[in-house]
Amino acid sequence: MVASNIPGSKPGLDLSDREHFRIHADRQTDELFISKPVFGRVSNKWSIQVTRRINMPDGLFGGVVVLSVDPDYLTRFYKSINIGERGSIELVGIDGIVRALASQSQPAIGQSVAGGKLMQQFASARNGAFYGRSPLDNIDRQYVYRGIRGYPLIVTVGLAQDEIFRNYEANRRTDFTIASALTLWLLGMTYLMLHYQRALARARDAAEAGTRARSEFLAMMSHEIRTPMNGVVGMSEVLLDSGLNDEQLSYARTMRTSAEHLLQIINDVLDFSKLEADRADIEQVEFDLHDLIRGTVDVLSTQARERKLSLTVEIGPDVPAWIAGDPVHLRQVLLNRDGRSVGGRCRRSSADGARDTPAGVRGQGHRNWNPEGRVFAAVSGIPSAR
Secondary structure: OOOOOOOOOOOOOOOOOOHHHHHHHHOOOOOOEEOOOEEOOOOOOEEEEEEEEEEOOOOOEEEEEEEEEOHHHHHHHHHOOOOOOOOEEEEEEOOOEEEEEEOOOOOOOOOEOOOOHHHHHHHHOOEEEEEEEOOOOOOEEEEEEEEOOOOOEEEEEEEEHHHHOHHHHHHHHHHHHHHHHHHHHHHHHHHHHHHHHHHHHHHHHHHHHHHHHHHHHHHHHHHHHHHHHHHHHHHHHHHHOOOOOHHHHHHHHHHHHHHHHHHHHHHHHHOHHHHHOOOOOOOOEEEEHHHHHHHHHHHHHHHHHHOOOOEEEEEOOOOOOEEEEOHHHHHHHHHHHHHHHHHOOEOOOEEEEEOOOOOOEEEHHHOEEOOOOOOOOOEOOOOOOO
């Protein structure tokens, strides 16, 4: 040794047996050499020797320039990088000797990994990745490596397999718990829905049974009532042909009209199922509108006289006598409306009438007629102006 910047070093120390000195002495060219970690005779601690050859003016070997690097410096730098508790960063020479290591394992600087998977992978590709068990601490890791360009060194970073999938395992347990809770909730909701559907089915069956019983009762009662009503209608026809005077003939006609209307109501009761299913049919037949209105008023005239009311009919001259429509439902509408008026506490007369309006039942000549009735009455408790 000729000179050193290390305090306390003494020139004249023989270093000719060192590997870095012998390699440069045997070479004819000036190439960078990085030694294995050695215990320095000058620094008295472990170091990596980075050396270059010194050539004399005539080209002969003149010595070696040595730069000593403390492996702990690289180790501290590598440890400042967060690679997990069981991760590792290694600086390995192409000879397989570990130059620096940042790991939780025991110090392995200077050990050889020449027979490990890293050197096998590096022989086929200078950069890459592989999975394997470290020969230094027997920990399974996922490694990536890269050869340093221009230097006989390889940097490799390894992440422990269990740490890589730690978050995955934790998330999987959480997801499994959530999925189990959702499954139980869905099973519970399914049970409740099935229970609710069974309850609805029972309620539906009970309602259908009640509807059937009601329909059967109405059909039976309507049939029993219709039989004597047919007799009333038939006898009223006989009475009309028996030579009655005008007043008696008017009474007999009113009785027949009332009986026919009651018979029609009974027939409608038989078709109650159609009404519930919203399938009531509207007829389109030719009928005498004037006669229908007068017959309706005749039915209510007796009740009106008992209440000391005058019930009259006024039909406009432009209203046709024969029109096409549903006389049964129209008669029912008139009876319901006028019956409520006559049955109320009226003090003055009521009148029923019809006039030509823009739309409604089609009459002769394809004109549209809308029979419109009006009732004029004074009811107790309601001002006359209203």
